Amino acid sequence: MAPPEGTKLILCHIYFFVGTHGRVDRDGPFRLCVQFSEFTAKLDDGCSVDVPWKSDEWVVDCRSYNLEMLKNDLKARVNWGSSQQPVVHGFDMSGGERKLLNDTDLFRAFSERMGDSKLFLFVDVEDKPTEVVTEVAASNVGHDNVIGPIDSNKEAFVSHAIDWDSMEIIPLGQDQIGAALPVMDEDAMYEFVGLRAEDERAEQSRMAATINLDDMDLQDTDMLVHDRVPGEDSALYDREDPPMEAGTIYASMNEFRAAVKQHAINGKFQLGTEKSCKDLFRGYCKAEGCPWSIVARLMPDKIQVRVTLNKEQHFCPSTARLKTKMASYHWVAEKAIPILMKHPTMGAKKLQEELEDKYDITIGYGTVHMGFVIAGEKIHGTWEESFGYLFNFKAEIELRMPGSIVEIDVVNKEEGVFFHRFFCCLKPSIDGFLNGCRPFLSIDSTALNGRWSGHLPSATALDGHNWMFPVAFGFFDGESTDNWTWFMQQLQKAIGNPPHLAISSDACKGLENAVKNVYPWAEHRECFVHLMKNFSKRFQGPAFGRMYPAARTFQPEYHEYLMNKMYAVNKNVEPWLKANHKLKWMRSKFSKAIKCDHITNNVAEVWNNWVKDIKDLPIAELADTLRSKFMELYARRRRIGEKFEGHVMLPIVVRQLYAMSRQLGHLKIKEGGRDEAEVTEVTDSHKIIRHVVNIQNHTCTCREWQVSGKPCAHALLLITTHRNPKMEDYLDPYYSVYHFRLAYGGVIKPLPDKSQWVRVNPGFKVLPPLTKRDPGRQKKLRTPSCLENKGNKPRGKGMWQVQCKQCLGHGHRSTSPKCPLNGTKKRKSRAKKGKAGRPLGCSKGDASPSSSKRQKVQVQENSGNNSPGLVEVPEGTSQISTSPGAVTRSQMQITLAGFGGTNQISTSPRTVTKSQAGEGASNAITTPRRRLGLKKKLTPKKAKKIDV
Known part of the structure; x- marks a missing residue:
């Protein structure tokens, strides 16, 4: 191999x-x-x-x-x-x-x-x-x-x-030793054990076994038997867009009338009967000057109707616009159905790109969205009917998987019976959690993206590979204490009261109260990420960076030491933590029986990312899709577990320990016996810490081995001193292949589509929930907080782009020369103007300098003068720039009347100083002498013709 x-x-x-x-x-x-x-x-x-x-x-x-x-x-x-x-x-x-x-x-x-x-x-x-x-x-x-x-x-x-x-095995860094992160994720392991190759071979075999119609012997086709009635006419058509061509057959006169009205808008069509023949029907447009009309006749059976005459297509101004729009919606829906059946998680924006690329046309997003909605209703049914199908889903689950817990809660009002909340926990999930997973549950909810502004709560666990194990899910209208209490009560019916249980949640007060009411004896943990988001808003500074090592350390003494350091900096830290974050967020207080050292609620975030593409489905379809994802996930991991034949513990976890054992150079050991030793650790801050390890009792004074269930670095150092050590002997049974197979041993049964589910009559019609979503376009992504990277990212060119209203392109406006629809424009004159808005050199009464007053400015080179070039200015000029900036060649037309009759100015682009401007004896502004040692020489440029 x-x-x-x-x-x-x-x-x-x-x-x-x-x-x-x-x-x-x-x-x-x-x-x-x-x-x-x-x-x-x-x-x-x-x-x-x-x-x-x-x-x-x-x-x-x-x-x-x-x-x-x-x-x-x-x-x-x-x-x-x-x-x-x-x-x-x-x-x-x-x-x-x-x-x-x-x-x-x-x-x-x-x-x-x-x-x-x-x-x-x-x-x-x-x-x-x-x-x-x-x-x-x-x-x-x-x-x-x-x-x-x-x-x-x-x-x-x-x-x-x-x-x-x-x-x-990739060696772990010193800061990662003892972390609960897996070395290999599910997809990588699925490929490594060869299951992906097996799937490819099975697909190739299936394709090879497909019957090729071109190779079939069709000599005896006259022996085929057809169930066909001679002379039978077909009356199948699209009711949303019925055909109106001559020869079209309708099942009855009422269907023909409905088809004509389908083309009508606000009663613009009229249906009448010819006097000469009672079996002849005629429809025409009431709009003035519209020549369109259609004629139909009863068939010999006096029931069906056949279109006999349709002069031309109907596109009069009164009906063409809406008719074209409705036809566009249904055209998009027709083309979208096969695409959505193949890619169920595709959105409207992606569908728009798919249709435009496939048919080489341009379709507006509004048209695609309406067609997307119509296609979704044809595939999944209407949103209102989906709540009633939940009762059929409940009956089907209980029939095929006895022992599952599926509960539906409704609200009785005067207007009717409204849907309230839903809970589902399948029997294989119950058995898998109780028999194969650690007693750790991560509970959270995510907002739905469909027409109902509800929430999708979930309860997830961890298997031996630290992979997310889905246990239960449900639907309710909001994260209130009442809804969470009902959800936790149903969860208690499913999993009972295990002797050891840890529940992790975020900063939701409703869930916190529900856990206290239903599982008061459980170890309730709080997500450290949510805690730090609230903490950093009130307490800032380098001293409060000790919160992270205080949360990750397993030693209660070191935790108290770090917390006292922060309490000494700010006396408000301790009362604020005790008042707002009373749950367990530090490893030093975690129970040893849970064997899970996670301080975050990232398991719930993995679930939210797993279901994010299906949250806009109708409720019944969403519940069935989640069941299908459960079934596929369990079957996939069940096949992975079958590849662990001959192993007692999970091979990846064992190899992780071997990798960690190669990075123990910072530890020193003194053996007291075969199974006991003192291990000395020198930290980065040159602090010496000594721990006592007992590999027979699986204990270390750092408490990491007891809390996580895997040997810490101190224990690994003692284990590796023995010849031919077996890491499998020092792992907790939760990391065994036996428990992994028990977790995914149950089979979630496949279900047919909802039209074949067990029909249940609850005795009332289930109406949609009372709470509706807010008006406007539904948000698909949550708004990031100010502490996240996306929340405080400055506005940049790559993140925000304007759109041109002419060419509809991005990155420029309609007046920009980048727009291809804008022609070449004549640039405006840049002639400088004086105080009164006149070009420089003009007299007070002139709007522009006269051609007769224009004189040439001669540049006289004086070799004996330090100035390389002087410009002679005629008398009578009275304008001069008051700008304190440099005197450039483009400003040689400035007069020096304000300097007391000055008639010479340097052409060198140097700043005019006050001492130079006040010299009346020389009546000239000269350039200072250049310092010796400079290699660059000042060469006078050619004179320019300037109007004065």
Whole structure:
């Protein structure tokens, strides 16, 4: 079997203690005792065979025996593949182990044991070291955990046991040691054990077994028998959009009248009878100038009606708009039904994209939404009728799965009987939770997205892999104390009163009160995430970061130490926590019998994400869809459990402990006995902590082993000091394969569609709930809080985009030049204006500078002056810019009358200082001398013609 992609084989050497027996003559035969450790042989034909522990012995001549001969003798007794090699170990004189690499090492081993005439060796079979994984090996990942040679004719597949030791476990960080996170999720394990490959082969076999009509022999088609009546006419048509073409047959005159009215709007059509023939009917449009009319005649049976004449299609101005809209709605619904049947969780927006891409058209979202609603009603039925089907669903569940708890609560009013709330807990879920899961329940609710603004409460648990295990669900109108109490009472009917039970919830006060009323003896935990959201709004600062280690530590003493540090910073912390968060949110106070150390309510969040795409279904359809998801989930994990044959504990959990045991360098041990020791830990803050471990009682003074059910890092250090330790012996039974199979051992029965359910007459008509949703478009996603990343994310280009009203594109407005519908526009003049709004250089009475007054400005270069260029300004100019900024070349037309008759100005773009502006003797503003050492030279530019 090829190893999974990205992994390498991790082989655990199994060593054996041997002794010496007796002495023999040096010249006599030398007895070789060899013991093979357990390994998986990967044969060249692609098969993998588990080889058990084995021992053998034979006589050799030590004077001529070499390592190559030893390997040949081993190969004759144990078989392995060409990609593997034996590794031989022997004992040295100090009692340790020594690897035999060449003939010299073997000869030395013989020499040391010459007095006993017996040599003990033990052999491990490992994979040959390879640096590059071939594509062929990588392609076998997760497919055929071991597939034998495939016969092209029979396509026979041979499966073998899963080699769990061939998996590579990602080492955990120091901060993750002891965490309850699984190493492999459900999808990855489903592929690793080969179930996905089995599904693909089953699908290929099913497709191959499909009858090909092109290959069928149709020579004897005249032998086929048809149940057909000669002359029988078909009267099937779409009642929502009945055909009006000539030759269409209607079952009766009333159906024809209804079909004509289907095309009518506000009585615009009139149905009359011709005087000449009582069997002739005519419909026409009352709109002025509309030529449309239709004629129909009774059939000979005097019941059916046939359309005999339809002059043209009806598109008069009075009816065309609404008729086209209704036809568009039904066209979208017709095309959407097969798509929604294939993808039940598709939304209206995704459906719009699907239809536009498939038919190369543009459809408005409003049209698609209306067609989406119509298609949903045709598939699932109307929203009002779905509440009555819950009674049929209850009867069907109780008939097929006796022992299930399904309860429906209604409210009697003067207007009728209204639906109130619903609860469902299937029998396999009850047995799976009580027999195979830890006594831990996560309870929460999520808002529905359909026409009813109700809630979907749920109770979920954890299996041995820390996978979400759904237990029960229901429906009610809001998270009130009354609704939660009713839900918890029904849950109590299902699971009873277990001796040990922990219930985790968020900051919902209604649920908190309900748990106190129904399960007052249970350990009620609170989600630490919700607690910190409330805590951070009132207390901020680095000192309050101790809340996180205070919640995660298992030691009550360390928890109290951290909390006292925060109490000393702010005296309001302690009374606020005692008043608002009295539940258990710290590991140091968790019960040892639960074997679950989760401080968050993330199990409920996994459930919410699992059902988010179906929350807009009608109530009866939603309940049946959830049952179907339960059935599929249980069957999928039941198949995974069947792959754990030969294992006592879950292999992934065991491999996680082996991975953790390789990161214990920060711990030191002092053994007091075989099962007890002192383990010293040096933290990052150079603090020394010492713990006492007892592996026989499964205890450690850090309390992590007792609370989680898995050995902590301190216990692993003592466990690994023993030779050939078995991690399975130190895990709690909740992590066993036996409990995992019990959790998913029950089978949830399949159900037919609701039209075939047991019909129940409750004696009244169930009306929709009294509470209706708010007007407007229903929200599909919840609004994130201010403390979440999406809540305080600044508005950016990628998050918010404007839409053009002309081209309907995004990223620009209708007046932007980016719009393709906007032509090239003439740019406005950028001529600078003076104080009175006139261009610079104009006199007070002129609107624009006269052409006769325009003069050329000559630039005189004075080599003896520091200024590289001076501009001579004519007399009579009176305007100058008052801006304190730099004097640029584009401002050479500025006059210097305000400087006392100044007639020269530097053309260098440098700032005019006050000292330069006040110089009356020189009457010039010059550029300061450049500092020595600068490489760049100031070169005067060419003069420009400027109007003055």
